[in-house]
Amino acid sequence: MKLFYKPGACSLAPHIVLEELGVGYEAETVDLKTKVTESGVDFLTINPKGYVPALQMDNGEVLTECQAILEYLGDRNPSQNLIPAAGSTARYQIHAWLNFVASELHKGFSPFFKPSTPQEWKDACLVILEQRLSYVDAELAGKDYLMGDTFTVADAYLFTILGWARYIQLDLAKWDNLAAYQARLAQRPAVVAAMKAEGLI
Structure with missing residues (x-):
């Protein structure tokens, strides 16, 4: 498998899951402005949508969209419990979390990374984003992870997105459960390995 990523982007989530799986894989950065990969390939020939992540699977096919890639990777080794079994109620709860994130x-943070976004719109978006984060904070009360005591692909995605808060000067410390959750996940060996590989720590 080969993961095409941009350091710190949402592609960090599947990068973390690949490390959790402990399988062999390649990873290649993409310049999203020029749409050229680290090895000089036109990224649009890999993913015509032009954004990361993209996962080239062992059979040569390319899978795009973060949620789909996370589900695919989670199913690679059911014994690791990175995603509940298909058809189970827990699986639909994971779908709900992946969709919410x-x-x-994810989309709630997007306006802050576009230079053309008017400040008034950013201010309005921040109010909504903080409401959503308050919801997650409440859901994490008494839990180590979104689904309870088991780390799943949804946690890899949420941890990745929470990491963007510092880029918009949003202090997560105001949410006790979220802050503790982020600190806890930051210590996971797979998270550390993926972040080191992307030059984030």
Whole structure:
């Protein structure tokens, strides 16, 4: 497998899961402005959408979209419990979390990374983003992870997105559970390995 990523982008989530799996894989950075990979390949020939992550699977096919890649990787080794079994209620709860992180948090941060976003819109987006983070903080009360005491692919995604808070000067310390969650996950060997590989620590 080969993961195409940009350091610190949402592609960090599958990078973490690949480390959790302990399988052999390659990773290659992508310049999202020029759409050229580290080895000089036109990234648009790999993913015509032009953004990361993209995962070239062992059969040569390319899978895109963070949620889909996380599910695919989670299913690679069921014994690791990175994603609940297909058809189980827990699996649908994971779908719910992945969708929430993608649509409410991931996209909630997006306006802050666009220079053209008017400040008034950023201010309005921040109010909504803080409401969503308060919801997650409440859901994490008494839990180590989103699904309880088991780390899953949804945690890899949430941890990645929470890491963006520092780039917009949003202090997570105001949410006790979120801050403790982020600190706890930052100590996981797979998280450390992926962040080191991306030059983030």
